[in-house]
Amino acid sequence: MKKFLLITYYWPPSGGAGVMRWAKMTKYIPEFGWQPVVYTPSDNEVAVHDESLLTEISPDLKIIKTPIWEPYDIYKAFLGRKKKEKLYSGFINENKKESLAQKISVFVRGNFFIPDARMFWIKPSIQYLKKYLRDYPVDAIISTGPPHSMHMIADALHKSTGIPWIADFRDPWTNIDFYKDLRLTKWGDARHHRLEKRILTNASKVVAVTWRMGDEFKELSSRNDIEVILNGFDDADYKSADAATLDKEFTIVHVGSMNKDRNPEVLWKAIQQAIFLSDPLKEKIKIKLIGPADFSVRESIEKFGLKDYTSFIEFVPHADAVKIQQKAQLLLLLINDAPSSLSIIPGKLYEYLGSGRPVLSIGPSESDSAKVIEMANGGVVHDYDDLEGIKKRILEYFTLYQSDQLIGSSEGTGKFTRKERARDFAGLLDKII
Incomplete structure (x- = not known):
């Protein structure tokens, strides 16, 4: 060989x-x-x-x-x-x-x-x-x-x-x-x-x-x-993982590091406004941020009144991260708000696709990440300034969650193994x- x-x-x-x-x-x-x-x-x-x-x-x-x-x-x-x-x-x-x-x-x-x-x-x-x-x-x-x-x-x-x-x-x-x-x-x-x-x-x-x-x-x-x-993504990781039961709460999960350029205040503001409009969402929403986070992220979470809904977990082993992704109601992909944003495809995106759960991405709609999401039919993309669109999308996803209809798609993921x-x-x- x-x-x-x-x-x-x-x-x-x-x-x-x-x-x-x-x-x-x-x-x-x-x-x-x-x-x-x-x-x-x-x-x-x-x-x-x-x-x-x-x-x-x-x-x-x-x-x-x-x-x-x-x-x-x-x-x-x-x-x-x-x-x-x-x-x-x-x-x-x-x-x-x-x-x-x-x-x-x-x-x-x-x-x-x-x-x-x-x-x-x-x-x-x-x-x-x-x-x-x-x-x-x-x-x-x-x-x-x-x-x-x-x-x-x-x-x-x-x-x-x-x-x-x-x-x-x-x-x-x-x-x-x-x-x-x-x-x-x-x-x-x-x-x-x-x-x-x-x-x-x-x-x-x-x-x-x-x-x-x-x-x-x-x-x-x-x-x-x-x-x-x-x-x-390694499909063997998901085949070997325990059959995932979805979280009972409306969990929005981000896996990976969050620096100051990966802290979209428009998202936190949209969630704040969505909670104000929906008492049921207020009772069910849970934001999980897994990985090291810049102090600015914590400041933004507090600024928009989301501290009580948010948990920060510095690290979990990869095998556990796979299970968390499979159990999440919604997976969050944040593209750095930086000059290189169009060329960024975080490695976590592929694992998100492997989990089969829907992806909500905040970043440029013409980026390479958006292209992968479209190819895999894996979720939706909203630009950094789309406050109304993000808020509306969260409320739509929550409505689907309430009727057990919030599902992902795996039809286009095979090409990304x-x-x-x-x-x-x-x-x-x-x-x-």
């Missing part, structure tokens, strides 16, 4: 969105003639641990681990935070508004840790893997980022060995929503763009996870062969060798 080396920062028992694409891909891709060899840090700093994901990993999978040094202990000490305190990506501040120390740390992060704080693992990894590949050859290399330091490792290996290399981008680099918050100097911004273009130019193939991201990479790299391989995405990646690997 042909082999490829996968270079990834996130790997079980790391939890969260960053790990799912390749934990699932390595599960299914051997069925299509490719055996992965995983290279990942042995002691990396991650915000979420999910031991349940270890059950996804085949005992036959070869996993190589080497130590990584990251500057997070220094960062925590500078901010006066405890050594064991979790750090969340995506600019989530749980406690207070940004302090001067936080502003300085963001400046250092953006301008000195380029492409990211895992940069100190690049050279040791190149040295280690050059020797490893001489002893244990592979047919291809795949790097997945962010963090984009993984691509820097693969770029050097590709240059020195000539092994074909796929750069897999789960998120954009300079077009990511929080890039504007990095307090970049002209020099820092130029270096990020220069390294991004280098990776996009040098890779044998570049893969994006959304259509518009692929178009953006074409413009940045002047190459027309950018591939798009979407994320998906993890197994199909593994088939796509295997086909691309076959092309480049």
Whole structure:
């Protein structure tokens, strides 16, 4: 069987969105003639641990681990935070508004840790893997980022060995929503763009996870062969889950992190007004926000009088998240209100579709996320400013809930399975060798 080396920062028992694409891909891709060899840090700093994901990993999978040094202990000490305190990506501040120390740390992060704080693992990894590949050859290399330091490792290996290399981008680099918050100097911004273009130019193939991201990479790299391989859901997760009995309350559930750009006040205002118009809704509604939430989200919930209806749950294992989604009356998809909003497809959307429950999305109606929802017949999309439309939709869904008629659709979801995405990646690997 042909082999490829996968270079990834996130790997079980790391939890969260960053790990799912390749934990699932390595599960299914051997069925299509490719055996992965995983290279990942042995002691990396991650915000979420999910031991349940270890059950996804085949005992036959070869996993190589080497130590990584990251500057997070220094960062925590500078901010006066405890050594064991979790750090969340995506600019989530749980406690207070940004302090001067936080502003300085963001400046250092953006301008000195380029492409990211895992940069100190690049050279040791190149040295280690050059020797490893001489002893244990592979047919291809795949790097997945962010963090984009993984691509820097693969770029050097590709240059020195000539092994074909796929750069897999789960998120954009300079077009990511929080890039504007990095307090970049002209020099820092130029270096990020220069390294991004280098990776996009040098890779044998570049893969994006959304259509518009692929178009953006074409413009940045002047190459027309950018591939798009979407994320998906693992239907085995839903087949193995206990048969879900729907929540008795009218539950509106969001699974995943919520930063300040993913906090649509129009939604909270619409819910507030809907509750005012409907006493039965007031008695039955329950909002569940599962995952780390920025302080601004909590402020908005209180501002619109929804605190008593809302529960915040910082983390649940993936297996439990699947069950929660299946039991929810309504699933909430929030697209970041940011310049990159059109190109965002949160990985949770595919899992929402796998659950078979209806999806209410707040974001651009012409976005890639909206396209997936339409293709799967999975729910509805309302723009950020559509207060009346959102309020009306919530009341309509509640009426359906009252008569046990609030159902989802699974007729178009088959094309979005993890197994199909593994088939796509295997086909691309076959092309480049």
